[in-house]
Amino acid sequence: MKLRAVDLRDPALTGALRERLCWLYYDEIYRAAFPIADEAEDPSIWLPLIADTQPPPSPIVHLVLAVDDAHGPRDIDASTLFGGIIFEYFRISKASLATYLCIKPKMRGHGVARFLIARALDIIGAHAPGAAVPLFAEAENPRDQIDAAVRDGARRRLPILSRLGFRKLPIAYRQPALGPGKRPLDNLEFLVFTDGKPASIKLSVIRGFMREFYDSLDAGPPDEAKMFGACAEDIQALDLIEPA
Numbered sequence: 574m575k576l577r578a579v580d581l582r583d584p585a586l587t588g589a590l591r592e593r594l595c596w597l598y599y600d601e602i603y604r605a606a607f608p609i610a611d612e613a614e615d616p617s618i619w620l621p622l623i624a625d626t627q628p629p630p631s632p633i634v635h636l637v638l639a640v641d642d643a644h645g646p647r648d649i650d651a652s653t654l655f656g657g658i659i660f661e662y663f664r665i666s667k668a669s670l671a672t673y674l675c676i677k678p679k680m681r682g683h684g685v686a687r688f689l690i691a692r693a694l695d696i697i698g699a700h701a702p703g704a705a706v707p708l709f710a711e712a713e714n715p716r717d718q719i720d721a722a723v724r725d726g727a728r729r730r731l732p733i734l735s736r737l738g739f740r741k742l743p744i745a746y747r748q749p750a751l752g753p754g755k756r757p758l759d760n761l762e763f764l765v766f767t768d769g770k771p772a773s774i775k776l777s778v779i780r781g782f783m784r785e786f787y788d789s790l791d792a793g794p795p796d797e798a799k800m801f802g803a804c805a806e807d808i809q810a811l812d813l814i815e816p817a
Contacts, residue, residue, distance in 0.1 A: 574683060575642040576655070578692040581623050582635050586646060588624065594649060595620055598638060598657045598675075606675040609723065611755045614673075618752065619659065630788040632661035632670070633700065637692050639676075639685045655680040658689040660708070662700045663789070666781035669697045671710040671766075686737055690766070707774060708766040709782065710739055711748060712813075717760035731762075731813045738768040740810035742779065745800050749792035757792075765810050773807040 581591050595616040607613040622634040637660075640646075641653040656676035662669045671693065676685045690708075697706050712734055713727035746763035750756055765774055783795045 576639050576685065576688050577642040577644075578688070579638045579640055579646050579649070580635055580692075580696065581638070582633075590646060591624065592616070592620060594638060594646065595623070595636060597649070597651065597654060598636070601651045601654060602656060602675045602677050603673065607673065611751070611758055614751060629664045630785045632663045632785075632789055634659065634661050635693070635696055637689060637696070639689050655683075656685045656689060658693050660693050660697070662697055662706070663782060663785045664700075666778070666785045667701050667704050667706055668778065668782040668785075669693075669706055669708050670782075670786065671708055674710075686733075690737060694766075707778060707782075710734070710764040710766065711746070711761045712739075712741075712764055714760055714762045734764065735769070735813040738766050739764040739813060740767050740769070740772070741765075741813050742774065742808055742810055744779065744804060744808070745802065747795070747800060749787050749790045749795070751790065762813070764813070767810050771810070773809045776801060776804050776806050776808055779808065 579594070581595060599616050619634065619636060622631070623636055626633055637658050638649070638654060639656045640649050641655070644653045654677070656674075658671060659673040660669055660671045671690075674686060674689065694708065697708065700706070712730060713723065715724050715727040715731070718724035718727055741762045741764050744763055746761055748758040748761050765772070780797060780801065783797070783800065787793065787795045
């Protein structure tokens, strides 16, 4: 199977086509993958950010779809759309955040997620040529989920994210509220893409990202004393899968 990446920020796409593809991704793949309201967004939030670039601290937002290479953007439908990744590039801290990665259930295990992560890294690299830009992400911590179904889903996702190359950073992460009517979340792991290899990241890099991330959401400053505690300046990324 040959895949094609379609970045909805592509200026060659008309506004109507961008909107149709965004809603197609939401309806066919995203909505079922993110049923918890405080973790989820929808195209009414994404489309203005994808179509235009706001000044910092607002990030540059991309939604990249994985589709059957035999079909151009105008021909994409539910049968030829396989997955998508939404990620944000923060220009002040020179860091990025993969906010949502969703693959159609029947296409899981076929390399679609790896393809999307690779395309995201290419685009992030183009935003900051020559810079080492970390790609952060979030995942539910199974131990902190009250609902049994959510807990089981979180347990299944962590090995997948580990195989994709993510490791966790041992900080007391608190996700700021994503918008009006939503709550901050304390039940998430904070991840970094290392291609699965042992790695460390500077606390100053994470601190800079958190400040810009919170600022972009008008969430006030993060509680750095609580979030970072007695972290050393070099924070070692840990395996996502803990020994039994």
